Amino acid sequence: MKKGILLQVFAGLLSVLFLAGFSTAVTAAEVKIGGIMDTTGATSDVGKDYAIGMSDAYKYINSQGGVNGKEIKFTWFDYGYRIPEAITKYKMLKRIGNVVIMGWGTGDTEALSPTVNKDQIPYVSASYSAHLTDPKKTPYNLFFSSDYSTNARACITAWFDMKWKNHPEFGKRKPRFACVYMFASPYASAPIKAIKDQATILGFEIGPDQDVSLFALDTKSQIMALKEFKPDLLWHGNTTMSVAATIRDAYALGLGANHIVNNWGFDENLPRLAGEAAEGVMGATPCAFFNQPNVKFMDIVVKSAEQYSPGVPLGKRLIRTVQAWGDALITWEALKRADKKGVDVTEPGCGPGIMKEGFETFRDFDIGLGAAPISFTATDHRPATGCIVQEWKGGKFQVVENVDLKKRWPDLWETKWLGW
Numbered sequence: 001m002k003k004g005i006l007l008q009v010f011a012g013l014l015s016v017l018f019l020a021g022f023s024t025a026v027t028a029a030e031v032k033i034g035g036i037m038d039t040t041g042a043t044s045d046v047g048k049d050y051a052i053g054m055s056d057a058y059k060y061i062n063s064q065g066g067v068n069g070k071e072i073k074f075t076w077f078d079y080g081y082r083i084p085e086a087i088t089k090y091k092m093l094k095r096i097g098n099v100v101i102m103g104w105g106t107g108d109t110e111a112l113s114p115t116v117n118k119d120q121i122p123y124v125s126a127s128y129s130a131h132l133t134d135p136k137k138t139p140y141n142l143f144f145s146s147d148y149s150t151n152a153r154a155c156i157t158a159w160f161d162m163k164w165k166n167h168p169e170f171g172k173r174k175p176r177f178a179c180v181y182m183f184a185s186p187y188a189s190a191p192i193k194a195i196k197d198q199a200t201i202l203g204f205e206i207g208p209d210q211d212v213s214l215f216a217l218d219t220k221s222q223i224m225a226l227k228e229f230k231p232d233l234l235w236h237g238n239t240t241m242s243v244a245a246t247i248r249d250a251y252a253l254g255l256g257a258n259h260i261v262n263n264w265g266f267d268e269n270l271p272r273l274a275g276e277a278a279e280g281v282m283g284a285t286p287c288a289f290f291n292q293p294n295v296k297f298m299d300i301v302v303k304s305a306e307q308y309s310p311g312v313p314l315g316k317r318l319i320r321t322v323q324a325w326g327d328a329l330i331t332w333e334a335l336k337r338a339d340k341k342g343v344d345v346t347e348p349g350c351g352p353g354i355m356k357e358g359f360e361t362f363r364d365f366d367i368g369l370g371a372a373p374i375s376f377t378a379t380d381h382r383p384a385t386g387c388i389v390q391e392w393k394g395g396k397f398q399v400v401e402n403v404d405l406k407k408r409w410p411d412l413w414e415t416k417w418l419g420w
Contacts, residue, residue, distance in 0.1 A: 029346050030073045031066065031335060033058070034093030035102040041081025042214045043105060043187070045241045046264050046320050050126055051076065052309050053301075053321030054102060057328035060304045067335045067345055076102070083108045087115075094119060097348045100331055103127065106187035109141065116140045120351035122334070122359065124327050128263070128286070129190040133381045134419035140351065142359055144326035144367065144374055145286030146384040148187075148262060149194030149420060152235065154387035154403035155260040155284050156195055159233055160202045162400055163258060163282075167232065178207035178226060180246055181237030182214050188237035191262065193420060195235055201409075207231055216242040219249045226255060236261040244273035251277030258282070260389075267318045271392050282391045282400055287326055288370025289397055290317045296368030301325055322369050329367045330374060330383075334358030380418060 035054060038047035058074040066072050075093065079085040086108035093101055101116075103109045103125035110131060116123045117140055124142045125132070130149035132141035146154070156177070164175050177199050181188035192209070199206055207229035210222040216238075223246070226234075234250070234257045236243045243265035250257060251274075259281045261270075266283025268290065274281070288295040291302050291314065305317055334354055339345045343353030356378075364373035372384035385406035390397045406413040 029070055031070050031345050032073050032075070032096065032098040033100045033102065033331065034090075034096075034098035035074065035076025036079050036086050036089050036093070036104050036108070037076055037102075038081040038104050039078045041079070042185075043081050043239050043264070045269070046239050046267065046318070047081075047104065047126075049318040049320035050104075050324045051078075052312060053305075053317075053324030054328055056301075056304045056308045056321070057325045059308045060300065061328065061332050067332070068339045070339070070346060072332075079104070079108070081105055081108075083111050087112060090115070094121065094348075099345055099348060099350050100124060100335070100354065102327060102331070106190055107185070110186060113138050113141055120349070122331075122351055122354050124331050126323065126327065127187065129187070130194065130382075130417075130420055131190065135379060135381050137419065138381070140355065142330070142376065142381060142383075144330045144371060144383055145263070145323065146284070146372060146387040147382060148191040149417070150382070150384070150405060151263055151284035151286070151387050152191035152195035153198040153405055155262075155282060155389050156198050156202065156204075156233070156235065157403050157405075157408070158389035158401040159258060159260055159282060160204075161403075164232070174203055174205045175232045176207055176230060177204040177233045177235070178209065178229060178231045179235045179237065180210045180212050180219075180222065180226075181235075182242075183209070183211045185214060185238070187264070188214070188262075191237065194417070204233075212238060212242055212246055214238050214242050217245050219246045220253065222246070223249045223253050223255055226250075226257075227253070231255070231257045233258050233260065236265050238262075239264045240267055240269050241273065244270055244278070247274045247281060248277045260284075263323075266390075267320065269318065278392050280391060280393060282389055284387050285319070285390045285397075286371060286387070287319065287322045289319045290314075290321050292370065292397070295370045296366075298322075298369060301369070326367060326369060326371055329369075330359070330362070330365070333362070333365065333367075337361055382418065385413065 037051040077089040100122045106127040106129045109125045109127040128147045130147040261283035263284040271278040338354045338358035341357040374383045386404035
């Protein structure tokens with residue numbers, strides 16, 4: 001009798017151990033994705049909304065079955081826009097087995113790129129630096145948007161096409177152009193070579209750059225320095241807060257220039273901060289603005305914001321949320337494709353498979369959200385060949401021109417512009 005009881009207890013223990021092992025196996029089947037975000041640092045004016053949007057997106061993705069039935073575990077850290085902190089957080093995310101990492105800034109993404117290459121971990125960032133688009137140099141760096149250099153070329157081209165011809169001195173002289181950005185910021189300075197090249201192609205006279213901090217609230221000295229040159233057009237490379245301050249001061253001091261802005265300085269907060277000075281400002285838009293009407297899948301983004309981040313009023317959400325969804329959606333699609341091809345996306349070390357069987361199979365993949373169709377190949381990680389340029393006019397954002405650089409300058413696109 002005692003022997004029988006002991007056997008039953010032993011069998012029960014085996015059952016518990018088996019179930020525990022099974023539970024561990026289920027946990028191990030999670031797809032781990034890490035994140036490095038800026039919610040407290042120099043770019044937190046745009047980073048906070050991006051981080052919330054990324055969290056919303058992965059919650060929605062899990063509600064739709066995750067990666068072919070495998071749940072995604074999304075773990076992210078704030079790094080305060082400090083490169084050493086980003087490196088520390090990257091090492092932590094690698095150590096806990098994340099198979100893809102969602103990154104943020106240009107300085108840290110470019111600094112981490114050699115390590116990412118060695119570790120073979122796909123790194124999908126909010127840095128759209130063109131320096132990250134050549135797979136010969138950065139084979140594991142990706143993003144959904146047109147890159148900064150493409151954005152800059154598109155913006156100056158759209159202004160030249162649509163605005164310069166209406167200037168009273170059109171045909172009498174060259175248009176005058178200058179750049180305003182934080183010289184020491186890898187993000188802000190990333191497209192300067194490209195936009196000056198484009199200005200030369202289009203026949204601009206190029207004036208002196210002005211150094212404006214990402215933290216700047218007063219830029220009167222820089223505007224006064226530009227007055228002697230009398231620019232017709234300024235390129236702004238910073239994020240929204242300092243761009244708004246610069247545009248506001250230019251308006252107050254009567255500079256008389258038009259403005260074009262890189263995507264991280266052009267959002268719903270710009271007219272709120274710059275007021276009437278924002279009228280006519282043009283900028284690069286990698287996707288639609290939050291809750292912009294008649295946009296494919298925008299209803300999902302808005303409903304998810306209501307469901308997963310109810311404490312943040314919809315009226316305060318930005319295009320940054322939509323950008324976060326863009327990066328999350330291409331990652332989801334790549335993981336699903338790789339998983340279907342037999343890549344074990346739950347295991348560290350699967351990066352080459354995710355790239356080859358996932359990302360690099362994209363050909364004009366449509367994520368909706370007002371984004372351009374996305375393509376990646378083993379030799380070219382530029383997601384898009386152009387950019388939609390919009391303008392703040394009459395109290396709303398309006399499309400000025402959709403500039404396709406590959407169509408306009410096919411030889412330069414193919415032979416010269418990759419990676420810069």
